[in-house]
Amino acid sequence: MSPIRRSAKSNKTNTSSSSSSSSAQAGSSASSMDGFPRTFDETTILRNALLETERKAIILEGQLAIKEEEYTKLFQETTQLDERLKQFSSRVNDIEESQVMIDKQFSDPDSDLFLLHRKELLDELRSLKENNNQLKEQLKSLDEELSNQIAINISTQDQIDDLSVVKTQYEELKVKFDDLQKSKTRTKFEDEEKRLNETEEQKKKVEDSKEKLEGKLAKIREMLCDDMPEGEKDDTSRPDDGSEMVKVREEGEGSGGSGAGSKDRKGKKRASEIDAGDTDSKRSRAASGGKAKAEGKI
Secondary structure, three states: OOOOHHHHHHHHHHHHHHHHHHHHHHHHHHHHOOOOOOHHHHHHHHHHHHHHHHHHHHHHHHHHHHHHHHHHHHHHHHHHHHHHHHHHHHHHHHHHHHHHHHHHHOOOOOHHHHHHHHHHHHHOOOHHHHHHHHHHHHHHHHHHHHHHHHHHHHHHHHHHHHHHHHHHHHHHHHHHHHHHHHHHHHHHHHHHHHHHHHHHHHHHHHHHHHHHHHHHHHHHHHHHHHHHOOOOOHHHHHHOOOOOHHHHHHHHHOOOOOOOOHHHHHHHHHHHHHHHHHHHHHHHHHHHHHHHHHHOOO
């Protein structure tokens, strides 16, 4: 039996004994006070105090039972932990003893375990050396690849720099070419404009010469009209192309009479003036045609 349970039972016996003693004391006091009247209030107070004491005793008994259960659980857990601790302690002792034995065997050069362990260590060291050599070879190959890549990068950078220089030269040449094209276009435009101005001047000259020739032709027509008979003056209003003038001149040459000599001289003079006028008009037409061709080319 647990000590808490024993204390609980002792507490119960104590409370029962105290209650019996209190009741005995109350009985003795009542028996001793039989000669005196007891009031109702004192009895009620005592009864209430007794009931309160019993209620508290019941509550304490419940709490005591709960505490007893908790203590029982803790006692069981403590017991289990003690057992596990003993087990672990025994295992630790076994491990320490085995470790001491192993250390003794490995420290002894004549033991087989020492030789086996040494062989394992030598094999491991050999494998580590081989791995180290392989890593060195890989590092060497990687170093060579890195050097090649650096050389390629340098060559690529040089090519990029060369291309940048070529691009800069191309841009400069393009700017120069554009400027040259603009200057050539400007020069060509100025030349064409100059030629156009010259053509305009020639056109003006041709027009002036044409006006002069037209004035001369008008004067010749007036002179012919003055020399023509009255019936033929009406036909002089339409323009001549030179053939009619030649016809008039031939008619003048073919006509006889005493006054034919003077008329013949006048007719030849006028016919030569007409021929000169026709030549000037042909020249003016040729000049105007050449100017038109020049304007068409422009």
